[in-house]
Amino acid sequence: MSVPLLNPIAPYDFLLSLRVAASFSPEASQNQTILRTAVRLDKKPLVMEVRQINKRPVQLKVSCNDNDYIGTIKKLAEWVLFAELNLRGFYRVSHRNKKINHIVKRLHGLKPMRPASLFEMAVIAVIEQQISLIASYRIRERMIKRFGDSIDGLWAFPCVETLAEAAVDELMACGLSKRKAEYIRGLALKVCDRSVDLNTLKTMSDEDVRQYMTSIRGFGPWSADYILIRGLGRTDCVPANDLALRTTVGKYLGDGTRLSPEKVRKVLEPFAPYRGMVAFYLLAYEKISKH
DNA sequence: TACCAGGTAAAAA
């Protein structure tokens, strides 16, 4: 019997991390104190819950509506919350820079949350290409409600098989362009026939992940780095051509205007190997300080 | 109404 207790590596602020994750979504359900989400194991939709039972050191308790899965759910929660990340290396690097030192201190203990599966992450990347985040969330929501599974008031992201079998027209009905509908269906088909295995990304180098992902139709350089930082938590990766990032990095580390991708790379250079973490903290600060 | 928003592949030059 597995003990459903989770001890993330300190420093860690669970509530702040939840709040930042929520701030990136339009629902903006603030003041959330527990993580409650639908996930999929063995294709079966389950409810995963994580709550804090101790502060200093932070200790979390994981629960699931089906106790048979509690061991796997705990591992999944560790992945989603990025429990194994040690922020101290990043803080040593960011401490040296006056421009962002105060921002990083304000967000002390913040870790990025990752989607539960890399397939979901890859689909999110496609949906978010080019259009505004708000529009992309509406599309994702329609897709989940059309192809996903409802459980206990929550929605589990669709099965790979379901999206592989979906007609391009049905996907377009969610608001996707024809191209994007083809990208998503194409990826799902490749995952189904095993010509693509997204789980192998976890053991690849950053550069190998870029090569692998950009060989798949619909995934360019932006998507590859977006998946690296947001889906895999590779702390040094940055989609330097990302529009929001170019604006935000320009605001806090540049001259206030939107920077070119080359300039973004140059400005972030001193923060290696935590360039992606700097980008994440700046975007998080930008979102949070609006409220 | 037109344009922009966390890009990409394919057509045209």
Next chain:
DNA sequence: TTTTTACATGGT
């Protein structure tokens, strides 16, 4: 080989 274009939705 390099440059231009089409694309879907939602906010301003």
